[in-house]
Amino acid sequence: MIHLRRAMQTRPAIDLARGILMATFTLSPEDAWAVLVATSQKTNTKLHRIAQDLADSVQGTALPEDTQTQLAAAVATIKATGTAAPTAPSQRSGVTGQRIRTASREA
Numbered sequence: 772m773i774h775l776r777r778a779m780q781t782r783p784a785i786d787l788a789r790g791i792l793m794a795t796f797t798l799s800p801e802d803a804w805a806v807l808v809a810t811s812q813k814t815n816t817k818l819h820r821i822a823q824d825l826a827d828s829v830q831g832t833a834l835p836e837d838t839q840t841q842l843a844a845a846v847a848t849i850k851a852t853g854t855a856a857p858t859a860p861s862q863r864s865g866v867t868g869q870r871i872r873t874a875s876r877e878a
Contacts, residue, residue, distance in 0.1 A: 781819035785807070788822035788823075789807065791826065806842065807821055809841070814835075
């Protein structure tokens with residue numbers, strides 16, 4: 772129950788950050804997600820914190836330098852390769868990942 776509540780609280784910021792990345796860099800929803808995930812992993816920062824910082828930056832708050840650097844690198848990687856690297860089901864969170872794991876058990 773605690774995890775569900777946390778997800779519901781952080782989801783709007785994550786969706787907003789994805790939208791910002793999609794509009795700013797002409798990314799697909801999957802690529803924007805991959806940018807957030809890569810930045811979170813490389814800065815060792817919770818994804819919802821990266822998302823909130825990005826959303827706050829629209830209002831004029833500066834992004835941490837390391838976050839800026841990693842976001843730029845992740846966007847550059849996606850632009851260079853043309854698509855996001857696939858995320859393994861074990862790294863996915865939420866309902867989509869659960870459906871994949873459940874479907875693989877049923878097969």
